[in-house]
Amino acid sequence: MSDDLKSEVVNTGTNRRRFLQWTLGGLLFGGFVVAANVVLRYLMPTPPRLEKADEVAIPVSQIPPGSSLMLKHQGSPVLAVHTDQGISAFSAVCTHLGCLVKWMPGEKIFYCPCHAGKFDSTGQVVAGPPPEPLHPVKFEIVDDNIIFL
Ligand code: FES
Structure with a gap:
Protein backbone atom coordinates (compact mmCIF):
# COMPACT_ATOMS: atom_id res chain seq x y z
CA MET A 1 0.00 0.00 0.00
CA SER A 2 1.36 3.39 -0.92
CA ASP A 3 1.94 6.12 1.68
CA ASP A 4 -0.78 8.31 0.11
CA LEU A 5 -3.36 5.52 0.39
CA LYS A 6 -2.39 4.79 4.03
CA SER A 7 -2.74 8.47 4.87
CA GLU A 8 -6.19 8.62 3.28
CA VAL A 9 -7.36 5.52 5.21
CA VAL A 10 -6.10 7.02 8.50
CA ASN A 11 -7.81 10.38 7.77
CA THR A 12 -11.12 8.69 6.97
CA GLY A 13 -10.99 6.78 10.26
CA THR A 14 -10.19 9.96 12.19
CA ASN A 15 -13.04 11.89 10.53
CA ARG A 16 -15.52 9.10 11.26
CA ARG A 17 -14.37 8.97 14.90
CA ARG A 18 -14.73 12.75 15.26
CA PHE A 19 -18.16 12.66 13.65
CA LEU A 20 -19.30 9.93 16.06
CA GLN A 21 -17.85 11.79 19.05
CA TRP A 22 -19.67 15.01 18.11
CA THR A 23 -22.91 13.16 17.42
CA LEU A 24 -22.75 11.29 20.72
CA GLY A 25 -21.85 14.52 22.55
CA GLY A 26 -24.79 16.31 20.93
CA LEU A 27 -27.19 13.52 21.86
CA LEU A 28 -25.94 13.49 25.47
CA PHE A 29 -26.24 17.28 25.69
CA GLY A 30 -29.77 17.18 24.22
CA GLY A 31 -30.76 14.47 26.70
CA PHE A 32 -29.37 16.54 29.55
CA VAL A 33 -31.35 19.62 28.44
CA VAL A 34 -34.60 17.61 28.20
CA ALA A 35 -34.02 15.98 31.62
CA ALA A 36 -33.19 19.34 33.23
CA ASN A 37 -36.38 20.85 31.75
CA VAL A 38 -38.49 18.02 33.19
CA VAL A 39 -36.89 18.40 36.63
CA LEU A 40 -37.33 22.19 36.63
CA ARG A 41 -41.00 21.92 35.59
CA TYR A 42 -41.54 19.41 38.39
CA LEU A 43 -39.95 21.67 40.98
CA MET A 44 -41.39 24.97 39.67
CA PRO A 45 -44.76 24.26 38.03
CA THR A 46 -46.52 26.99 36.08
CA PRO A 47 -49.37 28.49 38.11
CA PRO A 48 -52.81 28.29 36.50
CA ARG A 49 -54.71 31.43 35.52
CA LEU A 50 -56.97 32.92 38.15
CA GLU A 51 -60.66 33.51 37.51
CA LYS A 52 -60.86 36.83 39.31
CA ALA A 53 -58.36 39.66 39.54
CA ASP A 54 -57.66 41.39 42.85
CA GLU A 55 -61.17 41.54 44.25
CA VAL A 56 -61.63 42.24 47.93
S1 FES B 1 -47.91 18.61 47.14
FE1 FES B 1 -46.06 19.35 46.29
S2 FES B 1 -46.53 21.37 45.70
FE2 FES B 1 -48.34 20.64 46.58
Whole structure:
Protein backbone atom coordinates (compact mmCIF):
# COMPACT_ATOMS: atom_id res chain seq x y z
CA MET A 1 0.00 0.00 0.00
CA SER A 2 1.36 3.39 -0.92
CA ASP A 3 1.94 6.12 1.68
CA ASP A 4 -0.78 8.31 0.11
CA LEU A 5 -3.36 5.52 0.39
CA LYS A 6 -2.39 4.79 4.03
CA SER A 7 -2.74 8.47 4.87
CA GLU A 8 -6.19 8.62 3.28
CA VAL A 9 -7.36 5.52 5.21
CA VAL A 10 -6.10 7.02 8.50
CA ASN A 11 -7.81 10.38 7.77
CA THR A 12 -11.12 8.69 6.97
CA GLY A 13 -10.99 6.78 10.26
CA THR A 14 -10.19 9.96 12.19
CA ASN A 15 -13.04 11.89 10.53
CA ARG A 16 -15.52 9.10 11.26
CA ARG A 17 -14.37 8.97 14.90
CA ARG A 18 -14.73 12.75 15.26
CA PHE A 19 -18.16 12.66 13.65
CA LEU A 20 -19.30 9.93 16.06
CA GLN A 21 -17.85 11.79 19.05
CA TRP A 22 -19.67 15.01 18.11
CA THR A 23 -22.91 13.16 17.42
CA LEU A 24 -22.75 11.29 20.72
CA GLY A 25 -21.85 14.52 22.55
CA GLY A 26 -24.79 16.31 20.93
CA LEU A 27 -27.19 13.52 21.86
CA LEU A 28 -25.94 13.49 25.47
CA PHE A 29 -26.24 17.28 25.69
CA GLY A 30 -29.77 17.18 24.22
CA GLY A 31 -30.76 14.47 26.70
CA PHE A 32 -29.37 16.54 29.55
CA VAL A 33 -31.35 19.62 28.44
CA VAL A 34 -34.60 17.61 28.20
CA ALA A 35 -34.02 15.98 31.62
CA ALA A 36 -33.19 19.34 33.23
CA ASN A 37 -36.38 20.85 31.75
CA VAL A 38 -38.49 18.02 33.19
CA VAL A 39 -36.89 18.40 36.63
CA LEU A 40 -37.33 22.19 36.63
CA ARG A 41 -41.00 21.92 35.59
CA TYR A 42 -41.54 19.41 38.39
CA LEU A 43 -39.95 21.67 40.98
CA MET A 44 -41.39 24.97 39.67
CA PRO A 45 -44.76 24.26 38.03
CA THR A 46 -46.52 26.99 36.08
CA PRO A 47 -49.37 28.49 38.11
CA PRO A 48 -52.81 28.29 36.50
CA ARG A 49 -54.71 31.43 35.52
CA LEU A 50 -56.97 32.92 38.15
CA GLU A 51 -60.66 33.51 37.51
CA LYS A 52 -60.86 36.83 39.31
CA ALA A 53 -58.36 39.66 39.54
CA ASP A 54 -57.66 41.39 42.85
CA GLU A 55 -61.17 41.54 44.25
CA VAL A 56 -61.63 42.24 47.93
CA ALA A 57 -65.40 41.77 48.06
CA ILE A 58 -67.52 39.21 46.27
CA PRO A 59 -71.22 38.41 46.70
CA VAL A 60 -71.89 35.29 48.74
CA SER A 61 -74.12 34.12 45.89
CA GLN A 62 -70.99 33.64 43.75
CA ILE A 63 -70.07 30.66 45.93
CA PRO A 64 -73.14 28.43 46.18
CA PRO A 65 -73.00 25.57 48.72
CA GLY A 66 -70.57 22.87 47.60
CA SER A 67 -68.67 25.13 45.23
CA SER A 68 -65.45 27.10 45.33
CA LEU A 69 -64.02 30.24 43.82
CA MET A 70 -60.40 30.99 43.03
CA LEU A 71 -59.56 34.66 43.23
CA LYS A 72 -56.63 36.93 43.79
CA HIS A 73 -56.34 39.01 46.94
CA GLN A 74 -53.41 41.34 47.64
CA GLY A 75 -51.55 39.72 44.78
CA SER A 76 -51.94 36.18 46.09
CA PRO A 77 -54.25 33.38 44.96
CA VAL A 78 -57.06 32.63 47.39
CA LEU A 79 -59.49 29.73 47.26
CA ALA A 80 -62.86 30.35 48.92
CA VAL A 81 -65.11 27.33 49.47
CA HIS A 82 -68.66 26.93 50.68
CA THR A 83 -69.01 23.69 52.66
CA ASP A 84 -71.65 22.38 55.06
CA GLN A 85 -69.81 24.31 57.81
CA GLY A 86 -70.07 27.58 55.87
CA ILE A 87 -67.66 29.67 53.86
CA SER A 88 -63.94 29.48 54.43
CA ALA A 89 -60.97 30.87 52.55
CA PHE A 90 -57.36 29.76 52.31
CA SER A 91 -54.28 30.71 50.43
CA ALA A 92 -54.36 28.51 47.35
CA VAL A 93 -50.59 28.10 47.51
CA CYS A 94 -49.64 24.61 48.57
CA THR A 95 -47.31 24.58 51.55
CA HIS A 96 -45.09 21.97 49.92
CA LEU A 97 -43.54 23.58 46.85
CA GLY A 98 -46.03 26.30 45.99
CA CYS A 99 -48.37 24.79 43.42
CA LEU A 100 -51.98 25.95 43.45
CA VAL A 101 -54.45 23.67 45.17
CA LYS A 102 -57.98 23.14 43.93
CA TRP A 103 -61.19 22.22 45.72
CA MET A 104 -62.54 18.74 45.01
CA PRO A 105 -66.25 19.01 45.90
CA GLY A 106 -66.90 15.25 45.67
CA GLU A 107 -64.20 14.37 48.21
CA LYS A 108 -64.49 17.68 50.09
CA ILE A 109 -60.75 18.18 50.09
CA PHE A 110 -58.22 20.61 48.69
CA TYR A 111 -56.02 18.75 46.25
CA CYS A 112 -52.59 19.73 45.02
CA PRO A 113 -51.99 18.20 41.58
CA CYS A 114 -48.23 18.57 41.70
CA HIS A 115 -47.40 15.87 44.26
CA ALA A 116 -50.86 14.66 45.31
CA GLY A 117 -51.01 16.69 48.52
CA LYS A 118 -54.43 16.64 50.19
CA PHE A 119 -55.92 18.96 52.79
CA ASP A 120 -59.27 18.63 54.53
CA SER A 121 -61.93 21.35 54.43
CA THR A 122 -60.24 23.10 57.39
CA GLY A 123 -56.92 23.20 55.55
CA GLN A 124 -55.22 20.47 57.59
CA VAL A 125 -52.88 18.09 55.75
CA VAL A 126 -54.41 14.64 55.32
CA ALA A 127 -52.08 13.12 52.72
CA GLY A 128 -48.97 13.79 50.71
CA PRO A 129 -45.80 15.78 51.33
CA PRO A 130 -47.08 19.23 52.43
CA PRO A 131 -45.35 20.07 55.73
CA GLU A 132 -48.05 22.33 57.14
CA PRO A 133 -51.74 23.25 56.71
CA LEU A 134 -53.04 25.71 54.14
CA HIS A 135 -52.84 29.27 55.39
CA PRO A 136 -56.28 30.69 56.23
CA VAL A 137 -57.34 34.04 54.76
CA LYS A 138 -59.38 36.34 56.98
CA PHE A 139 -62.67 37.71 55.76
CA GLU A 140 -65.99 39.08 57.00
CA ILE A 141 -69.44 38.74 55.54
CA VAL A 142 -71.14 42.13 55.35
CA ASP A 143 -74.47 42.61 53.58
CA ASP A 144 -74.14 39.29 51.75
CA ASN A 145 -70.69 40.22 50.51
CA ILE A 146 -67.50 38.44 51.43
CA ILE A 147 -64.97 41.10 52.34
CA PHE A 148 -61.39 39.87 52.42
CA LEU A 149 -59.28 41.58 55.05
S1 FES B 1 -46.53 21.37 45.70
FE1 FES B 1 -46.06 19.35 46.29
S2 FES B 1 -47.91 18.61 47.14
FE2 FES B 1 -48.34 20.64 46.58
